[in-house]
Amino acid sequence: MRHTLCPFLFCLFFVISAFSQDFSISGTVENEDHEPISYANIMLLSVKDSSLVDGGLTNVNGAFVLKDISTGNYIIKASYLENESVAKSISVSADLNIGALQISLESQLDEVVVIGGKPRIERKVDRLVYSIENTAVQDQQIWEVLKNTPGVMVINNQLSVNGSKQVGVLINGRKVHIPARDLINLLSGTSASNVESIEVITVPPAKYSAEDHALINLKMKKNLIAGYNGAIYNRYAQAVLPKHTVGMEHYFKGKKIDFSFNYSFRHDRNITRYQDITNFLGTAQESELWTANQEFIKKQKQHNISAFLDYELSENSKISLSAVSLYIPKVKRIYDTQTEIVGDSLFSGFDTDILGSSDLINTSYYIDYEQKLNKKGAQLSVNGHYTFYDKNAAQALTSNFFDLDNNVAQANDFTINTEQYINIYSLQTDYSSPLGQKMKWETGLKYANIGSKNLVLQRGFDLETPGIDPQEAGNFSYNESIYAGYLSANGKWDALVVKMGLRAEHTETKGSWNLGSSTTKNNYFKLFPSASLKYTPNNNHSFNLYYLRRITRPRYAIINPFQIFQSNFSTVEGNPNLLPSTNSYVAAGYTLKKKYTIELFYKNATNSLGQLIFQDNDFNWLRFVNTNVDRDFAYGLDFIVNRDITKFWDFYLLSSFYQRKIHFTDLESNQLVKNNQFTWFMRANNNFTFLADKSLTANLSYRWFAPAIRKNSSYEGYGALDFSLRKSLFDNKASLSLGLDDIFNQGNIFSSRNYLDQNGSSFQRTENRVFTVGFRYKFGNSKIRSNKKYKRVEERNRL
Structure with a gap:
């Protein structure tokens, strides 16, 4: 009733005041950055003696x-x-x-400590802002927090925003990066305690690579006063292992100096169980049903190291x-597979036993220079970057075959060794400046070069096996150069906010295979427009519209032309002739009272x-083939609820309903197959705050x-229910957290292929139910905020 009466009383007051002799002041x-500041203090002072005449607070829109x-x-x-404003x-x-009264938030101030807040969600013109500071999820690792972030989905341990897995990760809006392949490793070893908020950017600015279909910006707390502080943390998780x-x-x-050093050590043990059933179709007398039960154990030790130094050269330059660096010196993989043939x-x-091992080093170095050009806000920045990636992997496979009497009839074993080296260089310069009072424009240029070399050595298998054509040894070299430029502008006029940009990229690629007949080259030029608009006529209604076009270039690992064994009867095959995919996304939405949103969308990938996955029924073979899909598009609507239920309970719901269509060419028959499915998913988050000091969330x-x-x-x-709890201790210097993921262990995945002559299924059971306990303690000057960052360069996404 209170929420219903407030707008009525608000309007009634203005009707009455129209007949009085007093007036109103609004703003x-x-x-x-022209972003509204909620709950700022407004002071109306007397001209004579600066005494306070009246005052108030801004609302959530900064009004x-x-x-x-x-x-x-x-x-x-x-x-x-x-x-303070001027x-x-x-x-x-x-x-x-x-x-508008403008307040600069760059001043160095003592920290204001707020204990036990609730996550807050704010929708802006091109992004969703999820504030998590001092909440139950903040003692988790960043990867786990992303699983519960509105607008973000994690499917099969892959980030997805608006259905796209091409998601870039930023820190504090800067070009910072976590490589795509090692994303889980790095984010799972990093605490979210220094994350203030997470921005899900659905329309990336034109300054970022066209491969960023969406961005996740982790806004970290900043150092505000001089001094030193630190923290130690310990987190234990128990699943099956x-x-x-x-x-x-x-x-x-x-x-003039900011310096940070961060280190974490992570020891993981994971187990995954599969049941794969393949019906190799032939005549009624020749069909065979293969049922494989596999247990996969992975043991891994990893070190995450980062160091950052900011030096203020002058008042206007830095x-x-x-x-x-991510260093994983010891990875052990143990596969135990039992296959029954009927x-x-x-x-x-x-029976097949596989023993695998690998080691990895991924290290990056960056230099950034920023120069403020005038008091109006013009700025020039230059960024240089280098990444070195080195991965070595080995696998030994042993199989025993049983006759119809279950006696060992024959045995087979072989080994595989692979090496991959990648070097990435990039240089980018950006210039930005205000354009009048309400607009800002930005432009920039970038050059990136990627060199990759992959080596494969396979021994012991039967080269005469029908249906396969593996290479015992070979190497593949790949080089890619990208030349890019962009121009963007954004502005705000009362109720209307607009952002738009255009990015141009010219790409040159060259692949050389020592066993191939020719060198593969591909040169192309593409334009990538983007635009977003938000119109808010009043506090009750808001409209948004956005469009973007992006590109997905083949990952470096899948362009290697090798046929590499996974088992005696399955191979993974790269493709140096893969074409880049271009993707378009358009959406329009309406929000009522900042609580209820409905959004229509359409997306298409060329x-x-x-x-x-294709099964070869003639030779009982499974092929995992990297390829281009003929058509992939979807259309549907999202429904979002975001509201406070009580003073201590807030609720968020995302439901997405859409029609998905995927058309591809079957490898064996060369026929076009059309997969169509209406589907939906939903996410519901409940956040609670308890105790008088709000220290329990x-x-x-x-x-x-x-x-x-x-x-x-x-x-x-499939679905899953998660619960987490966090208690602040010792005047917010320490915190204790508990959590239980997938309480009812319902997150197992079943998939199938049933079309033409393909008939197979897979049931995957991972360690879904995980109990965690964590403790964190801060020391030193506890008022210092973190300047922690993670560097990002877009080309590293394809490692």
């Missing part, structure tokens, strides 16, 4: 109204966290709108040096990339995926 408060103001001259200003002289003789992470963080801020076969089955979330199609496979529905 907004914004930061230096304010001071009522019953008598005729006269005044001074008005705004403040937020001890930052005082403004006004004269009141009628209702007055003073426009245990996992453990320990780490430390150190931050120092001087008058240089930054950064290094980020049908017209000489064998009743076979030459969509994917790994398709909790999160209860549920996710459900209805039956869906992905490439040439169909997936059954």
Whole structure:
């Protein structure tokens, strides 16, 4: 009832005040980026003695109204966290709108500690902002927090936004990066305790690579005062097998120098169980049903190391040096597979044991220079980057085949060794400047070069086996150069906010295979427009519209032309002739009272990339082939609810309903296959705050995926319920957290292929139910905020 009466009483007051002799003063408060500041203080002062005449607070949109103001001259200003706007002289003789008061939030201030808040969600013109500071999820690792972030989906351990897996990761809006292949490793070893908020950017600005279909910006807390602080943390997780992470963080801020060093060690043990059933079709007498039960154990030790140095050269210039490294010296993989064969076969089955190992180093170095050109806000920046990636892997496979009497009839074993080396260089320069009072424009140029070399050595298998054509040894070299430029502009006019940009990229690629007959080359030029618009006529209604076009280039690993064994009867095959995929996305939505949103969308991918599974019925062979899909598009609607249920309970719901269509060419028959499916998924988050000091917070979330199609496979529905709890201790210097993922262990995945002459299924059971306990303790000057960052360069996404 309170929510219903408030708008009515608000309007009634203005009707009455129209007949009085007093007037109103209205306006907004914004930061230096023209973003509204909620709950800023408004002070109306007397011109004579600067005494306070009236005051108030801005609402969630940064707007304010001071009522019953008598005729006269005044001074008005705004403040937020001890930052103040420039005082403004006004004269009141009628209702007055003073426009925007601007507060710079870059000043160095003591920290304001807020204990036990609730996650907040704010929708902006091109992004969704999810604030998590001092909540139940903040003691988790960043990867786990992303699983519960509105607008973000994690499917099969892959990030997805708006259905796209091409998601870039930023820190504090800067070009920072976590490589795609090692994303889980790096984010799972990093605490979210220094994350202030997570921005899900659905329309990336033109300054970022066209491969970024969406961006996730982790906004970290910043150092505000000089001194030193640090933290240590310990996190233990128990599923079927245990996992453990320990780490430390150190931050120092001087008058001109900011320095941070972060290290974590993670020891993981994971187990995954599969049941794969393949019906190799032939005549009624020749069909064979293969049922394989596999247990896969992975043991891994990893080190995450990062160091950042910011040095203020002058009041208007700064240089930054950064290094980020992921080192995984020991990875052990153990596969135990038992396959039963029913049908017209000489064998009743076979057992396969695979012992694999690998080591990886991925290290990156960055240099950034920023120069402010004038007081109006013009700025020039230059960024240089280098990444070195080195991965070595080995696998030894042994198989025993059993005759119809279950006696060992024959044995087979072989080994595989692979090496991959990648070097990435990039250089980018950007220039930005205000354009009048309400607009800003930006332009820039970038060059990137990627060199990759892959070596394969396979021994012991039967080269005469029908249906396969493997190479015992070979190497493949790949080089890619990208030349890019962009121009973008954004502006705000009262209720209308607009952002738009155009990016151009010219790409040159060259692949050389020592066993191939020719060199593969591909040169292409493409344009990538983007635009987003938000219109908010009042607090009750908001409309948004956006469009973007992006590209997906083949990952470096899948363009290798090798046929590499997974087992005796399955291979993974790269393709150096893969074409880049171009993707378009358009959406329009309406939001009511900032609580209820409905959004219509359409997305289309040309030459969509994917790994398709095909069974060879003649030779009982499974081929995992990387290829371009003929057509991939979807259309549907999203429904979102975001509201406070009580003072201690807030609720978020995302439901997406859409029609998905995927058309691909069958490898064996060369026929076009059309997969069509109407599907939906939903996410529900409940956040709770308890105790008088709000030091106890909790999160209860549920996710459900209805039956869906992905490439040439169909997936059954599944869901999971998660719970987490966090308690702040010792005046917020420490925290204790507990969590239980997939409480009812329902997150197992079943997929199938059933079309033409393809008939197979796979049931995957992972360690879904995981209990975690964590402890974190801060020391030193506890008022210092972190300047922790992670570097990102778009080309590293394809490692």
